[in-house]
Amino acid sequence: MKVAVVDSGGANIASVCFALQRLGVDAELTGDAAVIVRAERVILPGVGAAAPAMARLRELDLVQTLRELTVPLLGICLGMQLLFEASDEGDTPCLGLLRGRVTLLPDAPGVRIPHMGWNTLQPLRAVSLLAGIDACAQAYFVHSYAAPVSTDCIAACDHGQRFAAMVQRGNVAGAQFHPERSASTGARVLRNFLEKGLA
Amino acid sequence: MLSRRLIPCLDVRDGVVVKGVRFRDHVVVGAIEELALRYRDQGADELVFYDITASPEQRTVDRHWVQRVARLIDIPFCVAGGIRSVADARAVLHAGADKISVNTPALERPELIDELAAVFGVQCVVVGIDSLRDGDGEWRVRQYSGDPSRTCAPGVRTLDWLREVQQRGAGEIVLNCMGTDGVRAGYDLAQLQAARALCRVPLVASGGAGAMAHFAEVFANADVDAALAASVFHSGEIAIPALKTYLADRGITVRPVESDDATR
Numbered sequence: 001m002k003v004a005v006v007d008s009g010g011a012n013i014a015s016v017c018f019a020l021q022r023l024g025v026d027a028e029l030t031g032d033a034a035v036i037v038r039a040e041r042v043i044l045p046g047v048g049a050a051a052p053a054m055a056r057l058r059e060l061d062l063v064q065t066l067r068e069l070t071v072p073l074l075g076i077c078l079g080m081q082l083l084f085e086a087s088d089e090g091d092t093p094c095l096g097l098l099r100g101r102v103t104l105l106p107d108a109p110g111v112r113i114p115h116m117g118w119n120t121l122q123p124l125r126a127v128s129l130l131a132g133i134d135a136c137a138q139a140y141f142v143h144s145y146a147a148p149v150s151t152d153c154i155a156a157c158d159h160g161q162r163f164a165a166m167v168q169r170g171n172v173a174g175a176q177f178h179p180e181r182s183a184s185t186g187a188r189v190l191r192n193f194l195e196k197g198l199a
Numbered sequence: 200m201l202s203r204r205l206i207p208c209l210d211v212r213d214g215v216v217v218k219g220v221r222f223r224d225h226v227v228v229g230a231i232e233e234l235a236l237r238y239r240d241q242g243a244d245e246l247v248f249y250d251i252t253a254s255p256e257q258r259t260v261d262r263h264w265v266q267r268v269a270r271l272i273d274i275p276f277c278v279a280g281g282i283r284s285v286a287d288a289r290a291v292l293h294a295g296a297d298k299i300s301v302n303t304p305a306l307e308r309p310e311l312i313d314e315l316a317a318v319f320g321v322q323c324v325v326v327g328i329d330s331l332r333d334g335d336g337e338w339r340v341r342q343y344s345g346d347p348s349r350t351c352a353p354g355v356r357t358l359d360w361l362r363e364v365q366q367r368g369a370g371e372i373v374l375n376c377m378g379t380d381g382v383r384a385g386y387d388l389a390q391l392q393a394a395r396a397l398c399r400v401p402l403v404a405s406g407g408a409g410a411m412a413h414f415a416e417v418f419a420n421a422d423v424d425a426a427l428a429a430s431v432f433h434s435g436e437i438a439i440p441a442l443k444t445y446l447a448d449r450g451i452t453v454r455p456v457e458s459d460d461a462t463r
Contacts, residue, residue: 011292011319018270018295048320107399112424114322114370116401118202118244118454138202138454140275142297142322159201181275181297183239184457 001194003027004039006066009056010047010078012178019180023191033065040071041194046078050102050145051090053078066095072197073097073172080167080174081145089145097172098152102145111160114144121165121177121185122156128196129166129173129189130154137185139165139177146176173198202454203418203446204244204425205439206403207432209234210251211280214264217251218381218429225251228433231264232271238432239272241439242456246272247300247373247427249327250280260287262294269295277325283311285318292319300373302327303342306353306360309367316368321400326369330357330390331377338390341377357390361397372398373427376406381430383409391421403427411437411445418451 005016005027013029020027020043027043028035036042044066046053057063066073075083082094087102094102107113118138123130133155146163149156157165157176166189167174173193179186209216209231216234217225228234231248238246248268250260260280268276278291279300288299299319305311305326315324329341331352338357343349361372374394376387386407395402401424404417408428417426431437440456447453 011289011323012297014266014293014295015269015297019273021270022273047323048318110422112399112401114400115201116322116371117204117424120200136455142275144322178275178297181273183273187273 001025001041002039003041003043003194004036005029006036006042006044006062007031007060008044008046008053008079010045010053012047012077012180013045015178015180016043016045016076019187019190020194023187023194025194031060031062033060033062036062036065037069041197042066042069042071042073044073044075044079044082046076046082048078049089050078050081050087050092050094053082054092054094057082063095067097070171072193074193075172075174076180077143077176077178080176081147083167083172083174084147087145098147098167098169098174100148100150102147105144105146105163106160108160114142115146115159116142119157119159122158123154124156125154127154127168128199129168129192131192131196132188133185139175139179139182139185141177143176168198171198200452202244202452205414205442205453206245206247206425206427207238207243208247208249208405208427208429210249210429211264212250212252214261216433218433232267235268235272235276238439239274242443242454243274243439244454245274245425246276248276248278250278260291262290265291265294265296279325279327283308285314288315288319292323298323298325298371300325300327302329305364306340306342306355309363312364312367312369316370321368321370324369325371325373326364327373327375328357328360328364329375329377332390338393344375344377358393358397361394365398365400369400371401371403373403373405379407380405382407383430385409385413386417386421386426388416388421391417391423395422401425408437411442414442415446415449415451418446419449
């Protein structure tokens, strides 16, 4: 299977590629639109801040390519946030593939930001991406901004407030957590994405 | 609900994992990859690798083993040791580490924290603080603690430094309480409580774990987000699955140990 990992400049790209290798897939790390449109699955990783990440996608001339993609696209962490209309982080316009705005998680007594560590996924819809993920499964999160629980949310999570842990609409999906660093739960999500796409 | 994390700490010297008592007299514990995988399978929530000689020897961490670990394990890991520039940090992060931890170089040049946070985001930037109580009762930071012959006290109060590193962009703080490190008599609750009161980002307790009760104590009484330990895990005295059961029984939220490794 041809899998393209978008070279979005984030620091977790190696980890994502290694996770795919553990599943037997040699993904192509690329910033080339021609490679991305020929792939059967596209993964948009990202660690860092929204504004430089979007600048990088514009620089690579990938914004339109990602918007017009028809094959399954999975955004990871910041990569998921970029799928939305905009992010409050640096007041950044994003890809607009999903409705809504990414906002800063509020801190509160006992609620530390960044949200860092293992937290419980709350599956909301029976989709193939969540196949085999049981209701108490935990995933590894590291982020300060988050997307709202909208109709596109397929799994929620709680940290001071409820936010979208996973989203899916049409050929586009996202995981706020790091599947590449979420042990068996994360491996299962990646394998579902590779094997089943976004049914 | 967010789980409290258990973090085995692997001190790396010359490419192998070592352990000392009170930062001295190191003995070899095992190979890096073997230990990384074992802890992953036991349900460790995260790993920290300290290249303990990098800073005293004025060199950066060896990124080859970082990449080997990144290929092997599917839990997050942090790498510390001699990261003194954005370029050093980039090399380690691009090799596959999830976070980088800075200690001595941040004391030498505090702006390093701002630079790292600006480039990689605060979530990648961990600041390690080695701290010891002085004769006057004040906690102060230590520098170059990987090498006893060079360890020194720059005179900075631990709690002042804790405040400053957060302002500069630390996304997590590991407080190594050197007075309790390696002696297995429990974490330094008083110091960790004082740190917690000032710490708005995740706080990791380090130094002193000797029994399961010490972990329950530090989570319940110092409200830390994670507890780091080395000796008790390396020796097998405390097995992580048993520790997680113990903590869960006491109402502390932990990630259950995965029984199904078939998906790997």
